[in-house]
Amino acid sequence: MTEPGERVDSAASFEAEALPHLDAVYRFALRLSGAPDQAEDLVQETFLRAYKSWGQYTRGTAAKSWLFTICRNVFLRARERRQRHNEIVTENVGREGPGVNPVNPIWVSVLGVDPEGDFFESIVDERIMEAIDDLPEEYRTAVVLSDLEGLPYADIAELMEVPVGTVKSRLFRGRRQLQTILYDYAVEMGYIAARAGTDE
């Protein structure tokens, strides 16, 4: 049975170790759910579950990854119930997969126009977030955790319950899809000129 003194310690340590990750968990929840009100619900459910399980959490380990894990599990279970999306992701497990061209097609598109991809910097935050939301969940989660939150591949693999090779594959494909969406947007907005013959 938990004594009152222990409860105060537990609440204090939760506030010190878990709550500083509120913004990061909210960002992740928003990208998963795609709607601010759903993201708030998801964040509350995540922190509530984390708080109730705080006794099982090993202090000093990666609290952020642990919170992301809970958040994703809550989201996925809710999604299963609602069947909100019907996404099928086909992917090759392993490195980037044999036969995948290491030359980024976006680089080919911007060749002679913007070869170093400066156009990415011109795109407003809101459009970048919308483009992330257009990715299938498996790619979206990997890209958000790596590119926005800076988690190591091993942590993402553990969180998504897949091998590191699958994380790399999802990141590779997710980034290429995302860059294509952002490139198309940059052309639409006139940030860069489309390269004749390669941008159909």
Place this chain on the structure above:
Amino acid sequence: MSFLDKLRSLFAGTPEAGGDSAVPAIPCEEALSVVHDFLDGELEGVSHEQVKAHFDACQRCYPHLRLEEHYRQAMRRAGSRQQAPPGLKVKLMELLAEADA
């Protein structure tokens, strides 16, 4: 041969310029295939110095690295500006207090 394949064959060589002779050279295709691992600090089987030396020396591959860097800078910028709504922390603290009650 497609335009992409032609480009790929162009990148099948090693850097045109010299670079650091103490670091074993790697071909363009290898450098490009590990560009994400390089930027993520997750290289395996090839050293950071080798990949860096390639991009530093190779005029063909360097723009690829810059493009991926610009993409990441835009992502980090967009991500870092997004914060939880001000009232959410308050709601959360109330919820946790209720859980304790």
